[in-house]
Amino acid sequence: MAKKVPYRTYLPEEKIPKYWYNLRADIKNKPYPLLNPATLKPVTAEELYPVFTKATVEQELDNDTRYFEIPEPVRELYKVYRPSPLIRAYNLEKHLDTPARIYYKFEGNNTSGSHKLNSAIAQAYYAKAEGFSGLTTETGAGQWGTALSEACSYFGLPLTVYMVKVSYNQKPFRKTVMQVFGTDVIASPSDTTQVGRMLLEKDPDSNGSLGCAISEAVEKAVTSQNMRYALGSVLNQVLLHQSVIGLECKEAMEMLDEYPDIIIGCAGGGSNLGGLIAPFMQDKLTGKANPRIVAVEPASCPSFTRGRYAYDFCDTGRITPMAKMYTLGCGFMPSPNHAGGLRYHGMAPMLSQLYHDGYMEAVAVEQSKVFAAAVLFSKVETVLPAPESAHAICAAIDEAIKCRESGEAKTILFGLSGTGYFDLTAYNEFLSGKMTDYIPTDEELQKGFDSLPKIE
Ligand SMILES: *Cc1c(COP(=O)(O)O)cnc(C)c1O
Numbered sequence: 001m002a003k004k005v006p007y008r009t010y011l012p013e014e015k016i017p018k019y020w021y022n023l024r025a026d027i028k029n030k031p032y033p034l035l036n037p038a039t040l041k042p043v044t045a046e047e048l049y050p051v052f053t054k055a056t057v058e059q060e061l062d063n064d065t066r067y068f069e070i071p072e073p074v075r076e077l078y079k080v081y082r083p084s085p086l087i088r089a090y091n092l093e094k095h096l097d098t099p100a101r102i103y104y105k106f107e108g109n110n111t112s113g114s115h116k117l118n119s120a121i122a123q124a125y126y127a128k129a130e131g132f133s134g135l136t137t138e139t140g141a142g143q144w145g146t147a148l149s150e151a152c153s154y155f156g157l158p159l160t161v162y163m164v165k166v167s168y169n170q171k172p173f174r175k176t177v178m179q180v181f182g183t184d185v186i187a188s189p190s191d192t193t194q195v196g197r198m199l200l201e202k203d204p205d206s207n208g209s210l211g212c213a214i215s216e217a218v219e220k221a222v223t224s225q226n227m228r229y230a231l232g233s234v235l236n237q238v239l240l241h242q243s244v245i246g247l248e249c250k251e252a253m254e255m256l257d258e259y260p261d262i263i264i265g266c267a268g269g270g271s272n273l274g275g276l277i278a279p280f281m282q283d284k285l286t287g288k289a290n291p292r293i294v295a296v297e298p299a300s301c302p303s304f305t306r307g308r309y310a311y312d313f314c315d316t317g318r319i320t321p322m323a324k325m326y327t328l329g330c331g332f333m334p335s336p337n338h339a340g341g342l343r344y345h346g347m348a349p350m351l352s353q354l355y356h357d358g359y360m361e362a363v364a365v366e367q368s369k370v371f372a373a374a375v376l377f378s379k380v381e382t383v384l385p386a387p388e389s390a391h392a393i394c395a396a397i398d399e400a401i402k403c404r405e406s407g408e409a410k411t412i413l414f415g416l417s418g419t420g421y422f423d424l425t426a427y428n429e430f431l432s433g434k435m436t437d438y439i440p441t442d443e444e445l446q447k448g449f450d451s452l453p454k455i456e
Pocket of ligand 1: 113114115116143144232233234266267268269270271272273342386388389417418419
């Protein structure tokens with residue numbers, strides 16, 4: 001029975017997808033529209049144009065077009081690091097003594113070290129093509145800022161990054177990478193925006209949060225001349241761009257005559273997971289196949305497993321449109337001892353709807369277990385995973401162990417969204433036994449829920 005497939009499967013370069021796949025076209029219960037918080041009506045393209053590029057606004061609002069052509073200059077840059085490899089985790093299988101066949105799609109093979117470059121290139125390209133003079137964005141752990149820095153630098157576009165203060169201080173090298181690409185990096189909250197000044201007045205020692213950095217970046221974009229804002233996750237357009245992961249992956253699995261029984265991905269805002277599962281979820285929605293799809297999130301920031309499905313702001317400053325999503329409330333502040341990324345309070349509206357309708361599952365895992373999985377994976381597979389990605393590894397290991405116990409030879413696919421070379425402080429904490437698990441109490445979560453806008 002045992003098929004001997006290669007460790008690494010690379011599609012040929014000409015198989016890099018020419019189109020992104022828009023999963024919304026095949027979803028019956030469409031994700032809820034973004035709402036304008038002033039009117040409580042769905043946001044219009046005209047309202048979004050001051051914030052995003054025209055092309056991405058159209059992608060954002062389009063629930064019907066199934067395929068969007070990938071512009072030629074974007075494909076050209078994709079060729080530098082794509083197709084990304086699909087890897088058979090033979091060593092991990094052996095170590096776990098499992099009959100399961102484990103595959104992972106590895107998106108860490110580029111300088112940014114993560115899948116985020118896939119959408120960064122698209123957003124930077126459109127901003128340049130539409131004649132804008134710069135982009136702004138926020139970054140938490142730093143991967144998105146790095147990815148967008150690379151992309152903007154390639155297309156010759158200035159970039160300002162608001163970096164969550166706790167990361168700015170804990171990950172100085174991330175800042176340096178962005179600066180290498182010519183990016184202006186500002187610690188958030190900062191005194192360069194109204195939102196930032198307000199937050200600093202309330203709490204001068206604030207560690208910042210992604211939600212707050214988003215407020216600052218959006219404010220900066222809309223109050224500057226000819227600048228636009230780019231977001232690295234959560235939005236429909238980002239999940240659309242990330243579909244390149246799943247499209248390549250499905251084709252590579254077809255080459256191997258494989259199809260996953262279980263697909264696992266870590267979920268912060270939902271972009272790598274949404275991209276990986278896109279064509280498989282299409283099969284599920286159209287009745288062609290029925291893989292289990294599992295989102296993995298940190299127990300310290302559990303938006304799917306303990307959040308509310310509600311309209312909420314995408315930022316702490318409450319200046320963005322409202323999205324209906326699984327959320328802990330825009331006022332939720334993850335505990336600072338949470339080391340492994342995935343700190344965002346909400347989840348992509350598209351995945352939220354699919355989860356709500358029972359098309360996918362979610363599990364929450366504690367961070368010391370995640371780091372134990374990361375260390376094991378590094379040793380046997382010789383890739384140092386990003387802590388975010390290690391959430392997926394952790395759940396994949398659990399599934400593989402279940403297969404060992406039941407004797408079922410399932411095919412498990414997970415997304416290895418990136419590498420962990422800039423997360424060594426967290427690895428160090430784990431190795432020196434200083435890492436703690438933090439699970440918010442119901443009362444603490446309630447504080448976040450109290451910050452939800454009261455509109456329903
Ligand atoms: C940003 C990031 C994530 C989380 O973001 P999603 O939008 O949920 O994918 C996961 N893994 C890595 C490596 C990241 O950089």
